[in-house]
Amino acid sequence: MTLRNASRKPMPAGLGWHPYFPRHQGVELSFAASAVWLNGSDSLPHERLPVPPQWDFARRRALGHVGLDNCFEGWHRQASVHWPQAGVGVEMTAQEGLDHLVVFTPPAPQDFIAVEPVSHLNNAINLPVPQAHGIVVLGPGQNMTRTLRMSIRLDGSGAIV
Incomplete structure (x- = not known):
């Protein structure tokens, strides 16, 4: 994916994919990350913490209904979604620069999940130093x-x- 600044002024930029996957019984998730952003009452990231055990998917395991809508940092840019009953999985490998991973697992009875490699922290554009959270300024x-x-x-x- 490429974004081009066609204007005559610098612009902040970020890119990402937002693939959704079916949430069949037993769906498994795998990705390793060093930190996660907790959301505030406005559903936007406000506090960065080490990944807690209940959100640690460094080893592939059943996703269940953990209720995530969070941005992970320090992920190894590899993730997989696996459906053991169907014998199929999807593996994602992201290029450097896609240094954040948003994982969205809405509560039941929703029948989907999203595993989203992105260049920047959600709402980074509104933080004091957007570039510290993955925003790039394109000339x-x-x-x-x-x-x-x-x-x-x-x-x-x-x-x-």
Whole structure:
């Protein structure tokens, strides 16, 4: 994905993907991160903490209904969603510059989840130093490019589709 500043003035920029996946019984999630932002009453990040055990998906495990709508930092830019009953999974590998991962797991009975590699912390544009949270300032005519690879894996075969 590429964003180009076609104006004559500098502009703040950020990019990200927001893939949604079906939440079938037993869906599993895997990604490693060093920190997570807790949301305030306005549903925007306000406090950065180490990842608590209940939100630690460094080892693939059942997602359940943990109720996340949070931005993770220090993730290794690799995540997977796996449906063991169907024998299929999706692996995501993000390029440097997609240094945040938003995970959205709405409460039941919602039937979807989202695992979202993004360049910046939610609401970073409104923080005192947006660039410290992933926002990039593009000069006139400059581009920002970020790459995400998504692969489908079939259990047992190792096949990538």
